[in-house]
Amino acid sequence: MTINSSPAKEPTREILADAQTITDVEHYTQSLFRFRCTRPASLRFRSGEFVMLGLMGEPDKKTGRGKPILRAYSIASPSWAEELEFYSIKVPDGALTSRLQHVRKGDQIIVRPKPVGTLVHDALLSGERLWLFATGTGFAPFASLLQEPQTYERFDKIIVTHTCRWNDELRYGRELIAGLAKNTLLAEVIGANFWDKIAYYPTTTRQESPVIGRITDLLRSGQVCQSLGEEPLTPNRDRAMICGNLAFNLELKALLEGWGFAEGANSNPGQYVVEKAFLD
């Protein structure tokens, strides 16, 4: 589905510092879209990290110069990909996304080539099962990690949960996961059976779907493990990454810590890591 609510502006013609060119845009709903752009030659990043990304603001009336409007965006493409992909919400009056949602192929955006983040393999100890818990656009860093060979080399099972209000908000994640099965590059690097390691558990909270409810409640009740045929989570064998809205992050963090999980960081790897999905 392509939704274009208002006409796109003329592509930015001025030369921007750290400018990259949009190569592709896809709109999923009135509030969600993804775009791809060229990759800065100097950008090296670890799958799961984020960068600052944005557009030039309107020129100042006095000086005639604009300031960049930048926000933190998780890179949704893996570290080895030629182009960068980002998954974004559209906030009608958001300083950045109200304009970013209108970018088209050929437009310029600013990508600062300084990646950071804690949703990375380096911040997690090795384990048997890797749980990726997302809400909304918090799926983005997991899109990157799910295309990263290391994810399958380090873990026997990767369980991806994605909770959204509505069914159509799950589409980006669902298509990404379905696409992995056809990813010949990954199959070549890590073996065709890597796909068997993935369990996908989408849930909705405000619309009928096969699984209704918040993932936190479904974990607490034991429903998630029961329906996946998995043993309950333990800090000995499980590792987790959390990325979603703040309330979700805090609730899940408390739940995991209650089960004995310790938070990891780049300097001190642990049993789970957490990062907020960035909102405009």
Ligand code: A2P
């Ligand atoms: P709910 O519809 O019950 O609020 P949002 O769009 O507000 O960022 O939320 C994305 C998803 O995260 C929604 O399905 C929402 O459920 C869910 N959610 C919000 N807060 C929590 C929480 N504390 N724990 C688990 N899920 C949450």
